[in-house]
Amino acid sequence: MRFSLLSAAVFALCFGVLSSGALSASQASAERADVTRIVAAENVWGDIAAQIGGPRVVVDSILSSPDIDPRRFEPSPAMVLKVKQADLIILNGAGFDSWMDRMAHSKSTMRVASIAGWRDGENPHFWFDPVVVDRVARDIAHQLRLDDSSGGLASFESDLARLQTRIVRLRQRIRETPIAVTDPLPGRLTEELGLVTENSAFLLAVMNGVEPEPAIVAQFENDLKNGQIKLLIYNPQTATSSVSHLLEVAKEAGVPCMPLTETLPPGLHWQDWMAQILDGIESHLLKPDLH
Numbered sequence: 001m002r003f004s005l006l007s008a009a010v011f012a013l014c015f016g017v018l019s020s021g022a023l024s025a026s027q028a029s030a031e032r033a034d035v036t037r038i039v040a041a042e043n044v045w046g047d048i049a050a051q052i053g054g055p056r057v058v059v060d061s062i063l064s065s066p067d068i069d070p071r072r073f074e075p076s077p078a079m080v081l082k083v084k085q086a087d088l089i090i091l092n093g094a095g096f097d098s099w100m101d102r103m104a105h106s107k108s109t110m111r112v113a114s115i116a117g118w119r120d121g122e123n124p125h126f127w128f129d130p131v132v133v134d135r136v137a138r139d140i141a142h143q144l145r146l147d148d149s150s151g152g153l154a155s156f157e158s159d160l161a162r163l164q165t166r167i168v169r170l171r172q173r174i175r176e177t178p179i180a181v182t183d184p185l186p187g188r189l190t191e192e193l194g195l196v197t198e199n200s201a202f203l204l205a206v207m208n209g210v211e212p213e214p215a216i217v218a219q220f221e222n223d224l225k226n227g228q229i230k231l232l233i234y235n236p237q238t239a240t241s242s243v244s245h246l247l248e249v250a251k252e253a254g255v256p257c258m259p260l261t262e263t264l265p266p267g268l269h270w271q272d273w274m275a276q277i278l279d280g281i282e283s284h285l286l287k288p289d290l291h
Helices: 001-033 043-057 075-085 098-103 112-116 130-143 151-174 187-192 200-207 214-225 242-252 270-285
Strands: 036-042 057-063 088-090 109-111 180-181 231-235 257-259
Touching: 036 043, 036 075, 036 231, 043 057, 043 088, 043 130, 043 151, 043 270, 057 075, 057 214, 075 098, 088 098, 088 180, 088 214, 109 231, 112 130, 130 187, 151 187, 180 187, 180 214, 200 214, 214 242, 257 270
Parallel strands: 036 057, 036 088, 088 109, 180 231, 231 257
Antiparallel strands: none
């Protein structure tokens, strides 16, 4: 009898726990039934989607580490499953994340390259172009069936407008300043600021995935040493031996070097990141002459 009573008690306890768990799961599912599951290839687009959608979305971003080269990335089985379960997929496109394009062919997908009207050979780093970012934000709101006055979109566009105003004002002060970059990453932003990129031959080699010829590297070195270049922006995610050498030359020549990754740094929203980048460019190019 004691055994039977004990068994019954255990059964009742287990049944109660399981029932409670099942009920909680059902309630959670019901409460989240109207939530859109979004998977973004890059965390910068995931961040913008989360800001626009607010509590209406659950966002997973696949690339969120600055230690990963997006072009050489291969998704894990868990990531593939996330994509299959998503209601909406956001990818950069333009050859930047072709691995995501292969997974997303049967899903509701936003390709930023298509929104931007990208053409072969153009810069694929669209998150450095405020005009494209604005289009993407509005398209996300449209996909989520949100109107223009929705809190997330209105707040984001207010921040975006302030950034665009700052870019216009900063351009007036730094345009035509010669700089160099080791990667086409910031090109859309530096062009918007009116900066002149001096090392186009080096960049062309990088874009073609080959080490620049010695003569090209030598010219780059000379421009750094003779003061022709006022700022060197480099991408630590795609640094090569040539880039490491040029950084050493720049530092010896007193040329400021500014790191810039393709991945949104942790703890920042897109607009905060852009503001920090503008802070860096402004401080390096407009620093007071102490001599």
